Amino acid sequence: MLEIENLCFRYSRRGPLVLDGVNLELKDGEIGILLGKNGSGKTTLFKTILGIEKPESGAIRFDGEDLLRMNRRERARRIAYVPQSIHFGALSVYDTVLMGRVSYFGYKAGREDETAVETILRDMKLEDYAARNVEELSGGERQKIAIARALAQEPRLLVFDEPTGNLDIANEQLILSEARRVAREKGIGILTSLHDLNQALELGDRFFFMKDGQIRHAGGKEIVTEAVIFETFDAEVRIVKIEGKKIIINGGQKP
Numbered sequence: 198m199l200e201i202e203n204l205c206f207r208y209s210r211r212g213p214l215v216l217d218g219v220n221l222e223l224k225d226g227e228i229g230i231l232l233g234k235n236g237s238g239k240t241t242l243f244k245t246i247l248g249i250e251k252p253e254s255g256a257i258r259f260d261g262e263d264l265l266r267m268n269r270r271e272r273a274r275r276i277a278y279v280p281q282s283i284h285f286g287a288l289s290v291y292d293t294v295l296m297g298r299v300s301y302f303g304y305k306a307g308r309e310d311e312t313a314v315e316t317i318l319r320d321m322k323l324e325d326y327a328a329r330n331v332e333e334l335s336g337g338e339r340q341k342i343a344i345a346r347a348l349a350q351e352p353r354l355l356v357f358d359e360p361t362g363n364l365d366i367a368n369e370q371l372i373l374s375e376a377r378r379v380a381r382e383k384g385i386g387i388l389t390s391l392h393d394l395n396q397a398l399e400l401g402d403r404f405f406f407m408k409d410g411q412i413r414h415a416g417g418k419e420i421v422t423e424a425v426i427f428e429t430f431d432a433e434v435r436i437v438k439i440e441g442k443k444i445i446i447n448g449g450q451k452p
C-alpha cells in the first residue's frame with residue numbers, strides 16, 4: 198500500500214538532512230509503528246506523507262501511484278491524519294465527524310455523507326455523543342472523535358502522531374483498542390509513533406526504528422531486541438517473555 202523510497206528532506210537549504218534516505222513499506226491493514234528518540238524525524242516523516250512538507254528527493258507511492266503528485270483531495274481519499282486533539286470551535290460531534298467528508302462533498306453534505314457519518318458513530322458507539330459539543334469532551338473522547346472524523350474520509354491509511362500522548366491509562370487503552378479494531382475490521386493501515394515500547398509491541402505488526410533521520414531497523418516483533426532499543430534510544434532495557442508475550446522492562450541491570 199505505502200512505499201517510501203530513499204526519501205530525503207531538510208527544513209532549510211543549508212540545514213541538516215532531517216530525513217536521510219528513508220525507506221519504509223506498509224501493507225494493507227498493517228499497523229506500523231515508528232520508534233525513535235525525540236528529534237529523530239518521526240513527525241517530519243509524517244508531514245511528508247501528508248503532503249505538508251515537500252521532500253528534496255525520493256519517492257512516496259500509494260498502491261504504485263506517486264503520492265507527491267496528488268492534490269489534496271486525491272490524497273485525502275487515501276490517507277487521513279488523526280491529530281492529538283481537535284480544535285474546531287464549538288461544533289457538535291456529528292458536525293465534526295461530517296467535516297471528515299469534505300473531500301467528498303465539497304461544500305454541501307448529501308444524504309450519502311450523512312449515512313457515512315451515522316454508520317461511523319454507530320460502529321464506534323458514539324451515537325449518544327452526536328449532539329454534544331466537542332470542546333466539552335475529555336481528552337480521550339476527543340481523540341476518539343478525531344479517529345471518527347478521519348474514518349469519515351474513508352481512507353486506506355490512518356496516520357497518528359503519538360496518539361496516546363496526553364491520555365490517562367484508561368483512555369490510552371480505549372484509543373489503542375479502537376486503532377486495532379479499525380485495522381482488523383476495516384483493513385485500514387495505520388502508521389503511528391508511540392513512546393511506550395510495550396504499547397508498541399501490543400499494537401504493532403511492523404516496527405521502524407528511526408535514528409538521525411534514517412530507519413535503521415525494520416521488521417516484525419522479532420526485531421524488537423535489547424540491542425536495537427539500546428542503539429536507537431541509548432537506553433538499557435531488558436526484554437522478558439510472559440505468557441509468550443515480550444515485555445520490556447526499564448533499567449536492564451541484570452540481577
Ligand code: ADP
Pocket residue numbers: 208215233234235236237238239240241242
Ligand atoms: P520527532 O518527531 O522524532 O521528535 P521531528 O521530525 O519533530 O522529530 O524533528 C526532527 C528534526 O527536525 C529535529 O532536529 C528538529 O529540531 C528539526 N525540526 C523539526 N521541525 C522543524 C522546523 N519546522 N524547522 C526546522 N527544523 C525542524
